[in-house]
Amino acid sequence: KQEVTQIPAALSVPEGENLVLNCSFTDSAIYNLQWFRQDPGKGLTSLLLIQSSQREQTSGRLNASLDKSSGRSTLYIAASQPGDSATYLCAPDNYGQNFVFGPGTRLSVLP
Amino acid sequence: EAGVAQSPRYKIIEKRQSVAFWCNPISGHATLYWYQQILGQGPKLLIQFQNNGVVDDSQLPKDRFSAERLKGVDSTLKIQPAKLEDSAVYLCASSLDPASTDTQYFGPGTRLTVL
Numbered sequence: 236k237q238e239v240t241q242i243p244a245a246l247s248v249p250e251g252e253n254l255v256l257n258c259s260f261t262d263s264a265i266y267n268l269q270w271f272r273q274d275p276g277k278g279l280t281s282l283l284l285i286q287s288s289q290r291e292q293t294s295g296r297l298n299a300s301l302d303k304s305s306g307r308s309t310l311y312i313a314a315s316q317p318g319d320s321a322t323y324l325c326a327p328d329n330y331g332q333n334f335v336f337g338p339g340t341r342l343s344v345l346p
Numbered sequence: 347e348a349g350v351a352q353s354p355r356y357k358i359i360e361k362r363q364s365v366a367f368w369c370n371p372i373s374g375h376a377t378l379y380w381y382q383q384i385l386g387q388g389p390k391l392l393i394q395f396q397n398n399g400v401v402d403d404s405q406l407p408k409d410r411f412s413a414e415r416l417k418g419v420d421s422t423l424k425i426q427p428a429k430l431e432d433s434a435v436y437l438c439a440s441s442l443d444p445a446s447t448d449t450q451y452f453g454p455g456t457r458l459t460v461l
Contacts, residue, residue, distance in 0.1 A: 276457075279437070281450065
């Protein structure tokens, strides 16, 4: 059974800092892994999807890396802004077993 | 393109009552998911439909939860009778094809409070 952990659970930083959010999963036989953003009272928005054959994906100030063999993924946020404040969840997809979400990292970027 | 629609947005009921949630996925999306998200946790998959057939309902508490997706479009999730521990946000998501490298698109969720 896939288990996902995310560190840190919460993070508060001043605007402009570069951030690293960590995700670990126990079953490395994944099909892909997604990073999602969740704003309070809203659903989830997909940020990046990394295929199992890929090492990283980039979108704007976001970069996600994947080390499948060690069961880790990292989300880098460059030059953080107050608008980045949200909860970030990672979700590995074991094909045929669907996504298993981590508990999330709650990010607060202070102006 | 319209997103995933859910209603109601909020619902407060007493334990042992019944409640139903509705979801309308993005047009053309064959796969529909219902998730339960308890405060402070990530979403947990309850059931997955491919068109109007159930693909995965292994984590659905079938003694009290039921779901259907008639005609392969809209879906309803029902809880009968509700328990205090059912208080959560119920999220609906859809995707084009789970066999492809396709992302899931989420609705805003229904926040259920059971008193």
